[in-house]
Amino acid sequence: MSTPVIISFGVAILLGVAGGLLTEVGAWYHGLRKPRLNPPDWLFGPAWTIILGLAAWSASIAWEAADTDGERRLVVLLFGANALLHLLWSPLFFKWKRPDWALVEVVFLWASLVALVVGLAPISRQASLLILPYLLWVSFAAWLNWQIVRLNPRPA
Template identity: 30%
Template sequence: MSQKRSDNVWIFLLAVVIPNAGGWVGSSLWQDKSWFEALEHPVWRPPNWLFPVVWTIMYTLMGVGSYYVWKHGEGLSKRWLPLAIYCVQLLVNWFWTPLFFIWQLILVALVWLVILWILVVITIIAFYRVKKSCAFFLFPYILWITIATALNTNYYILNPTA
């Protein structure tokens, strides 16, 4: 295997592991589940077991998309700017879990999700400008963020004083 191909494998693995690692850290910090379980839940909420499965898929797809931006993009506007935008939205993504589950700030978490949604759209556009296929990896993510925003909205409506 050539050195370039070997380097690409490591970059690909980092691109996939980093978003997942941030998600795993955030979920591992959430120890006290009693507050959440005591909330009034929307009738349409997905089962709890589905969230780690979906997030692992989303983070993996995000990582693959970012790898392809790194691989196909060149220079500031076609590689580094899209990846910088991606990193910002990823950090915003990781901070939603503590806002909602640890600090129990349902309304702040909702506003945070709206900001995240906007950042994901900007990331999709930036990835699209590099190569269309790079953006396609983020389409399931924007759909899931939309569902999460609706779910967070329902939690706020059902638990306005929580």
Template identity: 40%
Template sequence: MDVSHSSLPVRRPYSTLAGAILGAELLGALGTVFTASQINTWYTTLAKPAFNPPNWVFGPVWTTLFALMGAGAWLVWRGGFHRRAVRVALAAFALQFALNIGWSAAFFGLESPFLGLVTIAVLWVAIVATIALFDRVDRRAALLLVPYLLWVSFAALLNYEIWRLN
């Protein structure tokens, strides 16, 4: 990894890491705009599979995943924004993040398990692509996204079952 150039995440690693994690947490919280009012209303009316976790599980899981995502993006950023591979990887990261928020809008905001399923399928592909692009810059960054991919895989199965049952 070329870090010989002067870049902010290299010069100020702790503050920029904290900022990247906080930024990911804040962006991730945008999804709650669509979910907060639906969790105890519309969502409770849906038939769910036996493996559906209790609602309290989702907050801690997403908080952890967003922190890992922020740390991964920071590691890629440290690779030097002047490098094309870094810019492409961070662009893919931004796209998959938008799709993540879009899933909340589709599933909860539009009350559509079907649109949620379509969105999460595209999100899954975008996460795989982001992991591959992160890996070209920093293997650790790619590995930090693996728990996210696993959770989204589980969420896709859950989304599918909710769509099928309703």
């Protein structure tokens, strides 16, 4: 296995583990009003595993396809920014119990995914396309987040 593959899948595993550790699905979360389309709790783990696996595959493909140091820097920058934003959402929502703050943050997470799709396309169309499930899932998650904020207004 090549170094980019090992690094990208290692980062994906770290993101998955960290996301799981930062997600406290307890009484507070279960007490929230949620939209009818809210998936069951058990679905989130497998969904994120697949999505992060595809993102890792995308990162390794993009790195290998990059022809210049500038393109490789762009790949690292785009995936690094996304990883940071990915890590930030769970503590905002679950640890600090601030779906409203998480809703603001998810806009930046979503934008980082659009930047990945657009930024990777000239380097590798395949790498760009592998990010689309992540973008779709975060789009849905943003809608869920918005609905939870709407259904559970914070007291003044």
